[in-house]
Amino acid sequence: MMRKILTILPLLALLAFRPALAQELLADVKVSTQNVTVSDPTLINQMQNDMQSMLNTRAWTDETYRPEERIKFKMFVGITEIPTNGTYKATMRLVSTRPIYGTGYETNVVSFVDRDFVFNYSPQQPLDFSRNSFVSNLSSLLGFYAYIVIGIDHDTYSRLGGSPYYDLARNIVNYSANQTTTNEQDAGWKDAGSRNRYWILNNLTDPQLEAFRTGLYGYYRQGMDIFIEKPDDARAAVMTALTGVQKAAITRPGTLFARAFFDAKAEEISNIFRTSTDQSQKQQLVSMLTEVDPTNSAKYQTVLK
Structure with a gap:
């Protein structure tokens, strides 16, 4: 490939x-x-x-x-x-x-x-x-x-x-x-x-944590790679990817890969959604990520400002 x-x-x-x-x-x-x-x-x-x-x-x-x-x-x-x-x-x-x-x-x-x-x-x-x-x-x-x-x-x-x-x-x-x-x-x-x-x-x-890997594909190839041309579609794809990551992290609390992912992505995720005009989507994102990644909750809160 x-x-x-x-x-x-x-x-x-x-x-x-x-x-x-x-x-x-x-x-x-x-x-x-x-x-x-x-x-x-x-x-x-x-x-x-x-x-x-x-x-x-x-x-x-x-x-x-x-x-x-x-x-x-x-x-x-x-x-x-x-x-x-x-x-x-x-x-x-x-x-x-x-x-x-x-x-x-x-x-x-x-x-x-x-x-x-x-x-x-x-x-x-x-x-x-x-x-x-x-x-x-x-x-x-x-x-x-x-x-x-x-x-x-x-x-x-x-x-x-x-x-x-x-x-x-x-x-x-x-x-x-x-x-x-x-x-x-x-x-x-x-x-x-x-x-x-x-x-x-x-x-x-681990098959139970497959959403981490499919989330990478959704976040990048279906989301970030089209952001310049279709920002709303890109945000929707990123949101779907993050929902999968959230479910996997809840299935296995304290998962190492979730920590590695959010340590790298928290600020970028906040920047992606801060300019969105969809207030419902922004609220859903902040609520979801504050639960799964409380360490970076302050960064996610800036999405709502």
Whole structure:
């Protein structure tokens, strides 16, 4: 399946211009050491460059991507502890973006926080990755989020289009959770707790929570992508998508994906509906989102002003 321009424009008009296979991701990685003392800052710079290079130079899928179609996301890694030489504990925040058709506007899609992971790193050992076997916890982490980002991006362009990439992410979860070859045992790959990698994938593949994924398609492809030409139709589609997200969030309170979605979208949703002239729709939106996302209730209240 082609994405972005290829999903929007007639395929026949583009067949003559199919480019060679290209990388899918355009990641911007930043590694922070403000909470630890590092004797060699150049090592951290190389770590950052190696992580970014692995994400951006590897072909993660068999699809054709144009350079302008690459999926942008930012990854902020904060080193919190260096237990032994070459071993690191860290947190990570990831924000993925997507362009809106016919505009120069890029919108945040989801915002994930990985609160605790451990990894080994040596500047003398290049980062490597396998879809089917454990190499290192850092390569597993990068591969997992690469497929999550690709899968979610596909979900915004076609209904449930990300499924093949969540299957690949599950392979990583399974072999990383069971690895015993290194000292990088990581609870984030298991069902301990409720806000880790295991549960991100669980939320995205649970049939009871399918409305999260269909909501992505409704919000973007049926809503935001037509907003410039048909704002009222776009708002109606976004409203339908949000109603589905609300139902899924009520089915499973405290769901990780709902938090990731609203952390990224609350302000944008408010902006979409603030200029609407349909007071009934605005009231319904505020009532619905205040219930499902009370953290951002102040933002939603501005819709009514």
